[in-house]
Amino acid sequence: MSEQIEKAFQKQQGIFQNTKVTGKKSVKNNRWYKEVGLGFKTPKEAIEGHYIDKKCPFTGDVSIRGRILTGEIISTKMKRTIIIRREYLHFISKYNRYEKRHKNLAAHISPCFIGVQQGDS
Amino acid sequence: MGISRDSRHKRNATGAKRAQYRKKRKFELGRQAANTKLGAKRIHEVRTRGGNRKFRAMRLDSGNFSWGSEAISRKARIVAVVYNASNNELVRTGTLVKNAIVQVDATPFRQWYESHYAVPIGARKGKGAVKTESEEVSKARSNHVQRKIESRKAEAKVDPALDHQFAAGRLYACISSRPGQSGRADGYILEGHELAFYIRKLKK
Numbered sequence: 001m002s003e004q005i006e007k008a009f010q011k012q013q014g015i016f017q018n019t020k021v022t023g024k025k026s027v028k029n030n031r032w033y034k035e036v037g038l039g040f041k042t043p044k045e046a047i048e049g050h051y052i053d054k055k056c057p058f059t060g061d062v063s064i065r066g067r068i069l070t071g072e073i074i075s076t077k078m079k080r081t082i083i084i085r086r087e088y089l090h091f092i093s094k095y096n097r098y099e100k101r102h103k104n105l106a107a108h109i110s111p112c113f114i115g116v117q118q119g120d121s
Numbered sequence: 122m123g124i125s126r127d128s129r130h131k132r133n134a135t136g137a138k139r140a141q142y143r144k145k146r147k148f149e150l151g152r153q154a155a156n157t158k159l160g161a162k163r164i165h166e167v168r169t170r171g172g173n174r175k176f177r178a179m180r181l182d183s184g185n186f187s188w189g190s191e192a193i194s195r196k197a198r199i200v201a202v203v204y205n206a207s208n209n210e211l212v213r214t215g216t217l218v219k220n221a222i223v224q225v226d227a228t229p230f231r232q233w234y235e236s237h238y239a240v241p242i243g244a245r246k247g248k249g250a251v252k253t254e255s256e257e258v259s260k261a262r263s264n265h266v267q268r269k270i271e272s273r274k275a276e277a278k279v280d281p282a283l284d285h286q287f288a289a290g291r292l293y294a295c296i297s298s299r300p301g302q303s304g305r306a307d308g309y310i311l312e313g314h315e316l317a318f319y320i321r322k323l324k325k
Binding site for chain 1: 189206207220314315318319322
């Protein structure tokens with residue numbers, strides 16, 4: 001029960017946890033997960049893990065739609081969120097040259113991704 | 122009313138102060154909170170956008186609670202508000218909100234169980250004389266009904282934590298409806314891990 005840190009009981013919305021155990025079925029991890037699409041594989045940790053995260057794309061209540069962005073992780077110090085940095089070149093037409101610019105973006109990271117560090121892509 | 126839900130009175134994302142350029146609109150309105158308490162039923166009807174209605178429950182005393190693992194629901198009297206994860210003040214004043222943990226009268230569920238399984242539940246142990254079996258358990262039954270009861274015997278076992286609550290006559294339940302919106306306090310009886318979690322919270 002180590003994931004029940006908050007004051008209210010954390011559970012996945014919509015799955016009923018207390019069906020009667022009639023002796024034949026073993027007590028398994030009664031967990032709901034989904035496939036996100038776009039070629040992303042749902043990690044094993046998402047299926048077998050015990051975390052509850054309503055904002056996880058695999059085990060929570062969000063859908064992946066719109067653009068897919070990539071960047072480099074510069075900070076993982078927040079709880080369940082990371083900051084990524086996206087670099088790009090901006091064209092100045094007067095001088096026919098480019099300049100470097102960057103934008104930081106805060107993104108949610110699901111607990112199923114373990115071992116994420118600064119510098120990962 | 123005075124309560125509005127617009128963002129125009131707040132600062133920009135850049136921190137700039139926004140000038141006011143129009144009055145409050147009706148579609149931005151907000152209403153007073155219901156803060157439904159325990160008591161004799163009192164429900165006010167509210168006309169909402171589009172001509173639809175919301176039922177603002179000001180006072181409620183009962184709700185439709187479901188016993189999930191047995192898949193039945195019964196109307197039960199709400200006795201007391203016992204825990205609220207958001208605010209202890211709401212427990213002290215006895216306010217019914219969604220996801221509040223309440224104590225619910227156990228008799229409708231006890232009656233259903235004893236007539237469905239013909240087994241007494243919540244028997245008090247060690248209190249001297251053995252309690253006589255209730256009328257539900259020991260009444261005469263037709264042959265057909267008797268056979269049905271025999272076939273249900275295997276599934277009649279109840280979690281000891283729930284059994285304690287039946288002995289006390291009160292069950293812990295969680296409210297899963299929004300009384301200020303629908304006018305009802307419906308919910309489900311806590312079982313298993315959830316029950317253990319909340320009992321631990323209550324003990325502290």
